[in-house]
Amino acid sequence: MTHWKSGTQPINYDLNPNDPRNLKQKEEDLKGLPQEYQNFYREVSQFIPYQRIFIDPFYTLGYGIDASFYRLIPKIVIRVQNDAEMGEILRLSQRTKIPVTFRTAGTSLSGQALTDSVLLVLQGSWRHYQVHEGGKKISLEPGILGVEANRYLRSFKRKIGPDPASIDHCMIGGIAANNASGMCCGTADNSYKTVDEMRIIFDDGTILDTADNASRQHFMERKADLIRQIEGIRDEINADPDLVAMIQKKYKIKNTTGYSINAFVDFHDPIEIIKHIIIGSEGTLGFISQITYKTVIDFDHKASALIIYPDMDHACHAVMRLTRDLVAAAEMMDRASLRSVEDAPGMPDYLKTLSDTATALLVEVRSANPEELNQYIAKATSVLEDIPTVFPIQFTAVKSEYETFWKIRKDIFPAVGGVRPQGTAVLIEDVAFPLDRLAEATADLRNSLNKFGYTDAIIYGHALDGNWHFIFTPKFDTDEEIARYEGLMNEVNEFVVKKYNGSLKAEHGTGRNMAPFVELEWGSKAYQLMQKLKAAFDPYNLLNPGVIINDNKNVHLENLKVMPQSHETIDSCTNCGFCQDICPSKHLTTTPRMRIILQREISHLKRTGKDPERLMRLLMDYDYAGNATCATDGLCATSCPLNINTGDNSKYLRSRAITPATRKIATALAKNMNGVTGVMRVGLGVVDGTHSLLGSRVMGTLAKTARGVSQSKIPLWNAWMPSKGKGKVKPLQPIYTAKNGEVLKVVYFPSCISRSMGPARKDKDQRPLNEVMCSILAKAGYEVIIPAGLDKLCCGMPWESKGFFDIADEKSAELEKVLLKASENGKYPIVCDTSPCLYRMKRAFKSGIELHESVEFTHDFLLHRLKFKPVSETIAIHVTCSSIKMRLSEKFKAVAEKCAEKVIIPDDVHCCGFAGDKGFTYPELNQAALAGLSQAITDDCTGGYSNSRTCEIGLSAHSGISYQSLIYLVDRCSSPLR
Numbered sequence: 001m002t003h004w005k006s007g008t009q010p011i012n013y014d015l016n017p018n019d020p021r022n023l024k025q026k027e028e029d030l031k032g033l034p035q036e037y038q039n040f041y042r043e044v045s046q047f048i049p050y051q052r053i054f055i056d057p058f059y060t061l062g063y064g065i066d067a068s069f070y071r072l073i074p075k076i077v078i079r080v081q082n083d084a085e086m087g088e089i090l091r092l093s094q095r096t097k098i099p100v101t102f103r104t105a106g107t108s109l110s111g112q113a114l115t116d117s118v119l120l121v122l123q124g125s126w127r128h129y130q131v132h133e134g135g136k137k138i139s140l141e142p143g144i145l146g147v148e149a150n151r152y153l154r155s156f157k158r159k160i161g162p163d164p165a166s167i168d169h170c171m172i173g174g175i176a177a178n179n180a181s182g183m184c185c186g187t188a189d190n191s192y193k194t195v196d197e198m199r200i201i202f203d204d205g206t207i208l209d210t211a212d213n214a215s216r217q218h219f220m221e222r223k224a225d226l227i228r229q230i231e232g233i234r235d236e237i238n239a240d241p242d243l244v245a246m247i248q249k250k251y252k253i254k255n256t257t258g259y260s261i262n263a264f265v266d267f268h269d270p271i272e273i274i275k276h277i278i279i280g281s282e283g284t285l286g287f288i289s290q291i292t293y294k295t296v297i298d299f300d301h302k303a304s305a306l307i308i309y310p311d312m313d314h315a316c317h318a319v320m321r322l323t324r325d326l327v328a329a330a331e332m333m334d335r336a337s338l339r340s341v342e343d344a345p346g347m348p349d350y351l352k353t354l355s356d357t358a359t360a361l362l363v364e365v366r367s368a369n370p371e372e373l374n375q376y377i378a379k380a381t382s383v384l385e386d387i388p389t390v391f392p393i394q395f396t397a398v399k400s401e402y403e404t405f406w407k408i409r410k411d412i413f414p415a416v417g418g419v420r421p422q423g424t425a426v427l428i429e430d431v432a433f434p435l436d437r438l439a440e441a442t443a444d445l446r447n448s449l450n451k452f453g454y455t456d457a458i459i460y461g462h463a464l465d466g467n468w469h470f471i472f473t474p475k476f477d478t479d480e481e482i483a484r485y486e487g488l489m490n491e492v493n494e495f496v497v498k499k500y501n502g503s504l505k506a507e508h509g510t511g512r513n514m515a516p517f518v519e520l521e522w523g524s525k526a527y528q529l530m531q532k533l534k535a536a537f538d539p540y541n542l543l544n545p546g547v548i549i550n551d552n553k554n555v556h557l558e559n560l561k562v563m564p565q566s567h568e569t570i571d572s573c574t575n576c577g578f579c580q581d582i583c584p585s586k587h588l589t590t591t592p593r594m595r596i597i598l599q600r601e602i603s604h605l606k607r608t609g610k611d612p613e614r615l616m617r618l619l620m621d622y623d624y625a626g627n628a629t630c631a632t633d634g635l636c637a638t639s640c641p642l643n644i645n646t647g648d649n650s651k652y653l654r655s656r657a658i659t660p661a662t663r664k665i666a667t668a669l670a671k672n673m674n675g676v677t678g679v680m681r682v683g684l685g686v687v688d689g690t691h692s693l694l695g696s697r698v699m700g701t702l703a704k705t706a707r708g709v710s711q712s713k714i715p716l717w718n719a720w721m722p723s724k725g726k727g728k729v730k731p732l733q734p735i736y737t738a739k740n741g742e743v744l745k746v747v748y749f750p751s752c753i754s755r756s757m758g759p760a761r762k763d764k765d766q767r768p769l770n771e772v773m774c775s776i777l778a779k780a781g782y783e784v785i786i787p788a789g790l791d792k793l794c795c796g797m798p799w800e801s802k803g804f805f806d807i808a809d810e811k812s813a814e815l816e817k818v819l820l821k822a823s824e825n826g827k828y829p830i831v832c833d834t835s836p837c838l839y840r841m842k843r844a845f846k847s848g849i850e851l852h853e854s855v856e857f858t859h860d861f862l863l864h865r866l867k868f869k870p871v872s873e874t875i876a877i878h879v880t881c882s883s884i885k886m887r888l889s890e891k892f893k894a895v896a897e898k899c900a901e902k903v904i905i906p907d908d909v910h911c912c913g914f915a916g917d918k919g920f921t922y923p924e925l926n927q928a929a930l931a932g933l934s935q936a937i938t939d940d941c942t943g944g945y946s947n948s949r950t951c952e953i954g955l956s957a958h959s960g961i962s963y964q965s966l967i968y969l970v971d972r973c974s975s976p977l978r
Contacts, residue, residue: 020625033076041053054077056621063103080125101114103121108174129149140172142172142290143172186462195275233533244265259285282547283543284543307384308360329363420473421473423564452491482560497520515556565600569644575596587928588925651803720763729755730771734780734782746783787819795832831857835855838851875903876905878912880911882948946963
């Protein structure tokens with residue numbers, strides 16, 4: 001057993017004066033709340049810091065939206081961090097009769113994470129975990145991502161059972177509360193079947209830790225009435241053989257409609273019943289503050305085949321021949337599904353050639369060894385071989401190839417947003433049929449979709465479980481559209497239940513979406529028992545009211561979310577939330593999803609002229625919390641299936657805010673780059689000299705005082721500020737000459753940042769980066785060409801980030817012209833020492849000349865021309881966001897591992913948030929982005945390495961160790977071949 005460990009924990013930041021959470025503004029916002037909520041706020045603020053309580057229109061809207069097609073705006077949002085806080089809030093809810101709703105990542109699809117009352121947000125907190133029994137069990141708090149849980153288990157070759165398609169983005173709390181399953185776990189390895197223990201906080205703040213005998217005994221005594229009611233429901237169910245038989249039959253297939261009343265049949269002990277009834281209860285019975293899973297084997301050897309059948313009927317009959325003993329998964333995708341992703345990068349070309357009826361079946365087999373894997377492949381192929389296919393069945397065990405197949409499957413739901421008509425919502429339904437009637441049921445489903453005009457609807461899902469998802473894109477802006485949706489749902493629900501005895505919700509949870517139909521599926525007696533169950537746990541209906549049990553038969557047609565257009569950079573967003581975890585400002589201000597939600601609202605208010613006071617408030621608050629703290633790093637696009645770069649929208653908004661005065665200044669700076677870099681060097685020299693004179697402690701105190709007095713207008717100094725750069729670049733003579741007399745030449749463009757900023761006072765290597773770069777090039781035998789007029793050149797990135805797109809393009813074009821000449825029209829490769837600059841050059845240049853980032857060039861051109869002696873040290877590396885977008889992560893890692901015996905790559909650190917100059921002007925963004933860095937750096941780590949000078953400043957400041965370009969380490973560890 002290991003000790004409790006923790007993922008990244010949030011920090012209570014000192015708020016910027018422009019943040020809408022400031023106390024003065026809160027007092028004004030409080031007046032707009034109903035009196036009972038004013039009272040609730042004042043009480044809760046006695047034990048929750050005001051920075052984590054939101055009552056303003058900006059944050060309540062931003063936090064209020066989830067991935068479903070409903071919209072409810074909470075009156076109060078609270079970021080809750082631990083059991084004690086949650087218990088106090090629930091007790092306060094009881095006293096005031098104010099309802100509360102729990103939210104983790106908000107990726108749920110059925111409206112179960114929404115409220116117009118108090119929303120309790122866990123994201124960023126609840127991140128402790130503990131691995132037991134050599135990985136056979138793992139205890140997890142609810143704020144941990146599913147993918148992180150599996151990362152903690154990776155060294156044990158285990159994983160958690162649930163494997164939803166959104167596992168990289170959804171959290172353990174939501175996985176358990178919705179009984180999410182997925183593509184491989186079926187009904188055998190979901191949360192219900194693999195839960196071992198649980199810690200639950202109930203409506204009155206009572207805590208039950210099922211793993212602790214004393215806690216169980218205390219609970220049995222304190223909640224004796226609840227125990228009696230549970231035993232009464234248990235006995236009533238088991239006294240009815242027909243009801244027992246129905247429950248057992250319905251859970252042979254996936255089913256998350258209503259409560260998990262199979263717990264009353266599967267278990268006798270009331271604590272075991274509670275533990276399992278909480279699974280899938282969607283936060284309506286209690287709060288899961290910790291869950292222990294029994295883990296499953298994560299097989300080393302896998303192979304997948306993307307089998308293309310001529311139509312859905314053939315594909316369904318193929319699935320009916322497969323069993324989970326033979327294959328781990330069988331995912332079906334109709335032609336519309338494939339069409340939604342066929343244009344995405346890396347997709348197989350043949351997807352575009354398929355007929356309109358073609359249907360794909362993605363089959364995966366897994367095993368502990370290659371020999372057994374081949375046996376499974378052969379048997380699966382044999383079972384399916386007489387069913388006609390478009391292409392021969394071909395399995396691949398190559399990871400990159402089968403991961404492409406699975407990316408097709410995982411990206412379908414969000415990708416629909418990219419092809420849907422603008423202004424429409426993306427609605428996903430989730431049903432299950434008995435496998436032996438799958439082909440017939442699928443035909444009925446398609447006919448209903450066509451009948452109600454949803455001819456472009458997509459059908460796909462977990463075919464091995466008879467579990468279909470179908471996606472369509474209604475526009476809920478007219479009564480006719482809502483009526484059409486209502487007609488479809490009524491018809492589909494009727495035949496799913498009455499014709500096929502299927503599940504109305506297989507794995508997405510009941511939510512608001514299916515609450516009116518729980519009684520249709522289960523019948524009046526079972527439904528009445530569910531109502532009794534809800535009343536036993538939550539007699540005042542304060543825990544996520546309206547979800548699962550709801551007397552309003554039209555709730556699924558109310559509070560429907562419209563998707564107003566805002567700008568082409570963000571209009572295709574579906575609010576899936578996949579972008580959130582990678583965003584550097586996620587714990588500070590807003591996430592990409594929140595920014596898009598807010599921009600849509602702002603655009604809607606501008607277009608309609610409604611509520612101008614609200615519009616002005618949103619615009620004012622967005623300036624800091626949406627715009628200024630957006631790093632525009634673009635990593636959100638790497639986790640978005642639609643490749644939406646919310647940073648592009650921020651740049652667009654900045655371009656719209658440009659005034660004639662700011663344009664004049666920007667133009668002058670662009671025309672006088674040599675003066676700009678000269679002034680920067682002089683300024684850095686003065687600051688460095690002052691630092692030397694005063695020391696770090698005094699200098700730091702003065703800097704913080706000055707920033708406070710200036711209302712955060714003066715940039716914040718830190719002890720890792722660089723010294724002045726030397727500006728001039730002197731290439732060295734090549735040391736190594738090839739035997740064949742080959743003349744190696746390279747054009748080296750040192751960025752204006754690396755020319756202006758030298759090492760920090762505490763950096764290990766005090767040489768300027770351009771000197772180090774020239775050193776390794778000389779060792780490798782390269783003659784270095786330095787472009788003429790270097791002090792006037794810039795890639796244009798500083799202007800692009802501020803929205804001066806035309807000036808940025810002018811600077812890029814100027815640089816490109818010089819580099820073309822220096823490289824003799826691309827005869828020689830060009831290398832740049834700063835990854836963000838190189839990324840800008842690659843996007844902006846028109847000529848197609850060969851451009852390389854410094855670490856990339858080292859990997860591709862220098863490793864075989866140098867001798868390496870790795871240092872016997874542990875080092876940390878940070879791959880910048882621009883390098884990630886250029887797909888250089890593996891090359892960066894390979895170069896680092898060539899130079900050091902142990903390389904650390906912090907899992908929870910993405911973009912550093914320094915974002916050009918924001919590390920100085922908005923240092924809280926850099927602090928928030930790197931909150932998990934210091935705990936990821938081991939005590940034996942001797943240094944850190946990256947490939948962007950400004951990023952290295954922030955990395956050093958928040959890790960306590962020196963970060964420099966990886967080129968420094970390459971130079972230190974390498975020597976000429978002879």
